[in-house]
Amino acid sequence: MKGKMTKILALFIMVVLIGVLAACNDDSSNTNEDGEWTGKITIWDGPRWAQEGDDSGEDGEGNKYFWIEEKIEEFEAEHEGVEIELVQVPWAELPDKLGVNIAGQSWPDIAPVDISGSAVSIEHIEQGVIESVDEYFTEEELADFYDNALEAYTHEGSLYGVPNSVTVHSMLLNLDLFEEAGVTPPENGEWTWEEFVDTAEQLTFDRDGDGETDVYGFSTYILDGYYEAWPFFYMDGGQPLSDDLSEFTFDSPEAVEAIQKLADLKLEQEVAPVSMGGADVGGTFQAWADEEQRTVAMQPWATWAITSAQTAYPTNFMVANYPTGSTGEPGTIGGVGGWTMFHQEEEGKKEVVAEFIKHISNADEQYRMASEYGVFPALESAADMDPYADNPEMARAQEMSDQVINLPSHPEWKKIDEVIQRELQLVFNGEKTAEEAMADAKPEVEELLD
Amino acid sequence: MKGTNASITSNKNKGVWHSMKKNYAAYLFLLPKLTLFIVFIAIPVVWAFILSFQEYQIIGGNEWAGLSNYLSVFESEAFKKALLNTTIYTAVTVPFNVITALIAASLIHSLGRFAQGFFRAAFYLPTVASMVIIAMVWRWMYNYEFGLFNYVIGWFGFEPLNWLGQSNTALWAIIIMQMLIPFGVGIILYLASMSSISESLYEAATIDGANALQKWVKITVPMLKPSTVYLVLLSTIGSFQVFTQIILMTGGGPGYATETIVHLIYKTGFRDFEFGLAAAQSVVLFFIILVISILQYRALRHDE
Structure with missing residues (x-):
């Protein structure tokens, strides 16, 4: 009986070992006759x-x-x-x-x-x-x-x-909503911040006369790792870190003012929906692109959205620069x-x-x-x-490639980004001013920079 | 004396070995499950504990870091916020869910067979539904512009709320969601336990003139205590590990308003690749859950 048990146990251990060795065995490689790796x-x-005309697959795509x-x-x-x-x-x-x-x-x-x-x-x-x-x-x-x-x-x-x-981020303008509001889009897609705000105000309107705003001029979202809103923060010369990456600089007056100006589109001017500055990426895009919604006339997006608006969500739209601030130069994140x-x-x-x-x-x-x-x-x-x-x-949009501002190349950027974006969320929901938020972010970011 | 001790130990070992030999078939059947447990549970847990004292290196050996990971955990503002949020979430959802499960089970138990079957299935359904789907639906219900909640509060003349976008409402929105999802496991378990309560107890109480509420308070609730202890422990452990709702509905924001411990562990490990720190956070969570579970167990079993 003892011998039988030992045999069964040995067999089990062998099977386990073979399995483990097979799993650990890396793909074998060698060289061929010409000495090249195989x-x-x-x-x-x-x-x-997908290739044109190919509708295979469960979703037919x-x-x-x-x-x-x-x-x-x-x-x-x-x-x-x-x-x-x-x-x-x-x-x-x-x-x-x-x-x-x-x-x-x-x-x-x-x-x-x-x-x-x-x-x-x-x-x-x-x-x-x-x-x-x-x-x-x-x-x-x-x-x-x-x-x-x-x-x-x-x-x-x-x-x-x-x-x-x-890829670049660019402003996407729903031309049907421009037409409905009787607003002329910016010539060549170039505009200043003041012209942009004026346009957003005209595009915010009550469609059905019930006293409620149905269409807003502008919206975007704030989330770690996403930068659609960031070119606005650069427009007056602000940048998150100093050129030598040793200092947090989003608390400079030019950055703070730019952040506050964008948040005030919702908080003061009320030309952006309450959801602006939230973390709902899909919901934000649907508000601009979905035929059944289209409650926002202008949003900044990366290049994929252009393709999407030409295919999955057919939209009558144009591409525009981000508005220029006191630097006078348009910028974008790529x-x-x-x-x-x-x-x-x-x-x-x-x-x-x-x-x-x-x-x-x-x-x-x-x-x-x-x-x-x-x-x-x-x-x-x-x-x-x-x-x-x-x-x-x-x-x-490709013309905007030469406006690209690169994000700081710092090993701790993911953590720095999170600290900044979390504070930005609080600015956009009105819990902090831009000045307070960036002052709160500064020590945390500088600890990461050290 | 030393010799006697050695002899006792040796006899004990012989006894264990003898028992193993005698029941070899049972041990053999247990072996596959035990192997899986060792490979997928025991080794990772021990490894995580060791890792919590190391600085993880993707290539090359890990470096010993002493207690520095633990110090980082206790100094971290994000961890403190996550711990507070998780505690609030647990303190509200666990009692509410267990009590409502008890009430729902008591109401269902008094129904006919068909109705019982229907309600069992209905209340258990959310348990088998994916939390991903549930979270997506609730995100839609919390939508500022066209969500169901703002529509309903609008009837009562309230202004719409940015449920998931404001620090003072986001965590409560997640808590409300958890409270309104029926606690299916609790209901099923309570119903099963209620079936095993002897009818003679109720008959005796009826003879003594007790009304329905008195019978429920004096007989049903005390007799269900073992189930209650189990459910409180189970749901406390589950609540401290809340994750899916957070990552899908708020990402821990706005700010750190909905940051929870497991979401933080996930970010520390798989976003920042600081596996040593993530392991230390996990060990701290393990001990928090362990201590709370022991306290709950002792408090609830106190009079037994």
């Missing part, structure tokens, strides 16, 4: 666009991964022995999922993220999680990228990713998308991974992504191909 590469990507699948197939055909596994991850889940995988040291080889802090940050670079791609680009190749695109992936002089797209390579153990594999990233980031692919997916190319040569010849709204 093995498996893992790439994560989010849904992009088609296969939005076909582009990357096509690129993988091409690359595998050219590189015998290299297998690329695509992991499909919805965009909204990507930062959290990547965070969990980084914590478990089971990151993919490639992921479509920037290093600004939404999914990975400068801290990850400093801990060696992100690989530099300097050695895979010539001076000539680098010169083709827009400066701000390269800057967004550069840390201490090294490049930690390959930019493939640029974002740069691209591919990041995660920590590699083998030099051979690193080379193949870099080659694949270049394969999916060249000028032709960036042009295709710009014209199909609604982002701006990060390569000048791709922009020269004029991807928005038939899309005046996107072309207008």
Whole structure:
């Protein structure tokens, strides 16, 4: 009996051990006859666009991964022995999922993220999680990228990713509501703060005569990691941190006044709904874009909203600059998308991974992504191909690329951002003045800067 | 004497081993579950405890940090606010939910079989519904412009409220939501316990001239005490871990008005990648729940 029990136990332990070893066994890799690396590469990507006429899938929206699948197939055909596994991850889940995988040291080889802090940050670079791609680009190749695109992936002089797209925030104006209120939109989408406030006042009206306001001139939201409202805070020359990143400067008079002016659109002028400054991203967009609502005439959004207003929520709209303040210069916050390579153990594999990233980031692919997916190319040569010849709204937004102000590149930016945005929420719901809120944020931020 | 002790220990070990040999089939059946428990519960818990004394490094070994993570937890304003919010949330929702579950179960118990089945299912439904869906629906109900709540308070002449957008209403909005979702588990458990109360007790009380309320107060409520203790402990533990509603409805804001401990742990770990600090916050939460549970258990079982 004892022998039988021992055998059963031994068998169980063996099965467990085999399972554990199989789980721990990394993808095997080798070199082929030409001495090139062979093995498996893992790439994560989010849904992009479906081929025209493709209505497959449960939601009938088609296969939005076909582009990357096509690129993988091409690359595998050219590189015998290299297998690329695509992991499909919805965009909204990507930062959290990547965070969990980084914590478990089971990151993919490639992921479509920037290093600004939404999914990975400068801290990850400093801990060696992100690989530099300097050695895979010539001076000539680098010169083709827009400066701000390269800057967004550069840390201490090294490049930690390959930019493939640029986005900007811009003001989106619902022209039907302008027409209903008899208001003329700004010429060429250029205006001063005073003209903007005047327009917002005219666009705030009672549609059905019941004494209640039905349509508001303006709205936006305040939430960690989102910057639609921030270009307003820069318009009089304010900025969150000093240039050398050593000091909190959002408590300067020019920043405080700009923050208060925007909050007062709701609190004083009442040209914005009470929900302005809340954390409801979807609800804010619906108020501008949803045909059944359309209760707000002007909102600032990132580039994706232009595509959305042209497709999912067909809207008669125009793109405008953020209004100018005392600096006289329009500004906007931009974002740069691209591919990041995660920590590699083998030099051979690193080379193949870099080659694949270049394969999916060249000028032709960036042009295709710009014209199909609604982002701006990060390569000048791709922009020269004029991807928005038939899309005046996107072309207008692209003009704003040279107004982009980059957010501070600080390792603790995510925490600093949270402190500031939490205080901003209190300004926008009228619990604190901008001056009080930024004075309260200062010690917390400066502790993080030390 | 030393020899005698050693001999007792040895005999005990022999006894345990003998018992294991005798019941080997039972142990064998327990082994898969025990393995899963060790791998997925015991090891992570021990690891989290060790991690709370370390500074986490993604690549390379973690560095020992002594008590610095714990000091950071107790010095953190965000943690203090989160602890206060979580305590208020628990102190209001737990008693309310347990008492309403008791009342609802008492009312359902007196109904006919079909009606009992219907109400059991109806009140248990929110328990099986995803909190994500419930939170989305409630976010819509709290909407300033077209939400149900502002529509209703409008009938009574009140001005609309920015329920989730104001510091003084946001936490209460989340609390109200939790209070208005029926405590399905509590109702089912109370109904099951009520069925096991001997009818003879009620008959005796009726002979003594007790009315329905007196019978409920003097017989039903005391007889349900073990269930009450269990439900209070269960819902206190659950309330201290409130997370889904927060991340979906307010993100902890405005300001830190709805920040809760588990939401803070999540941010510290998966946003800031400070797993040592997040582990220390988790250990502190564990001890808070442990102490409160012991106190509640002792208080509620006091007279038994």
